[in-house]
Amino acid sequence: MSELRVALTGFPNCGKTSLFNSLTGSRQKVANYPGVTVEKKEGDLHLSNGQQVKLIDLPGTYSLRPQSPDEQVACDVLLGRKDWTEQPDLFVVVLDATQLERSLSYVLELKQIEKPLLVVLNMMDLVEKSGFDIDAVKLEKELGLPVVGAIGTRKKGTLALLEKIENFNFEREWKPIASYQDPQNRFKEVERILSLCQTEKKQEVPFSQKVDHILLHPFFGTVFLSLVLLIVFQAVFHWSEAPTEWIEQFIGILSQTVSRWMPQGPLQSLIVNGMIEGVGATVVFLPQILILFFFVLLLEATGYMARAAFLMDRLMGGVGLHGRAFIPLLSSFACAIPGIMATRTIENKRDRLATILIAPLMTCSARLPVYALLIAAFIPNDPVWGPIRLQGLVMFGLYFAGVVSAVAVAFVFKKTILSGAKPPLLLELPDYKWPDPKNLIIGLYERARLFLKRAGTIILSLTVLLWFFSSYPKKPENVPGTSIEYSYAGRMGKSIEPLIQPLGFDWKVGIALIPGFAAREVMVSSLATVYAIETEHQDAEIEVELSDRLKSDWSLVTALSLLIWYIFAPQCFSTLAVTRRETNSWRWPIFMLIYLLGLAYLASYLFVRCATWMGWA
């Protein structure tokens, strides 16, 4: 029995990925705003008769005339344009059952492509709550297509859908209806069908619209958004205190146990100073990352993120950016890679390029360990106003500085190399929904898994290599200075010291900056390894935390200069690689690398100059 290929298609934010996850057991990202899925995803499932099915989740599209690269991906599959793409045997059209006035027209348009179709009415629970009813049997008759009701997020209707797929008549002949080529005729037909299959909707103002009167208000909405962000960053520091301490204690005990159990020597140094100290220094930030993502996932699931995009459109429009750029930029707070991929929802090529170029300026989660380490070491946790404390405020300031610099850079690009008219924002505002706790837990689990996987692969590997470069060649007895100064890494750090000294950095920061180009958080593990090796011949019983070591070795100006460097520095190879893939050229990633490095150097240099002039340094 050959594999059956089934593709899910429909408008953006109609619940295709929720249904895909329910059917295949996958954990693809779902959120309550349009444009989350930007490329096709595949998963496997079996029907009760043993038939194997390859399920394809396509990005959302409003019609068969693509307006943006993500819609292009969906339309290429639907129309069979790419000859290396295997054509699906069946298209499952997923519709938001509360919005049939808009989405039924898409079903009629799809009937023109002469392919087997099956319709799923998703979010049937919201239909009931909205106080109207849909007669699925009548709709099936009027459309001439099989129709199933479902609630994707709760796995309801999935069995009925699988049954429909199993009993689907693939022998049936699919003929296009000539009159459906005209959109006006399609809309008339939708009206006719709905008058027969759907009871009248209540005319009262929906809950979401009532709430939006306040949350989308130019003044109150902006105040609310600022408050939300402030609360998030305060929570990142306060809620994480206890779990961070537990992880620190665990790493300390592990490190001391290995030191006692193993005799002193190179292997002990590799395990304790390289692996445990290096990886441990990054892993302690797991609670902070999870708290940040808890809020991001919560806001995404409720539908507030789309409102934030709407509020930000005024600011974005002021610098010539498309309002749709907000969602990719928001994704970049997690990581610039999905953020850059999410720019596929932007139709205009110049707007898309401008958004790709500024995405690395948004503060990604890899910066969080660096920020948290330096803030905890150098900024006192004094109360500022009520429950707001200085550390949380500085963290908020760093995130804010990232946004402001992104906006400023976008303004310059849109006025110079990427100039063009700003198109109006057309953004679908989803209804507010209660977040699904299961999705929230899965989202957090995925984030923790990714972070720990990075710690166990990239960070561990680079830490082991850094340990080698920091320990070899061994310093002969008669040579003055520390062993790390004599090592390859020490020599490399010393050789770049003249270049970074104007920024307030010494050769040890230089050593950590180099592997930090592979991934930002490697900087923390590198610093931990460098300082652990430097002090390895001191009293091993005295456990000194990395933040205390930095406090005694660096000035406040050095720490602040490094924080400023990190707002801009393009220290992530993967971001450059994905930029190459998305722009299909090396020109833009090279430009991105040069302009971000230039900005980082200039900003840190100016800060150190000002600090020296004011007598801080």
Place this chain on the structure above:
Amino acid sequence: MSDQLQEWIALGIVALVFLKILCSFFKKEIAKPLSQFLLKKGKVKWAMKVHPFSKK
């Protein structure tokens, strides 16, 4: 455990890690893009040779 034995084991671990990084670099940055290019050109057998996991 003698100092020399410790050193050999430590350097062995470093060598293994270095090899692993080289392999993943080859897979990600050379084999995958090359096989995708060959797939687009329709030279499936060549693509399978370069990157055995690439599917048509």
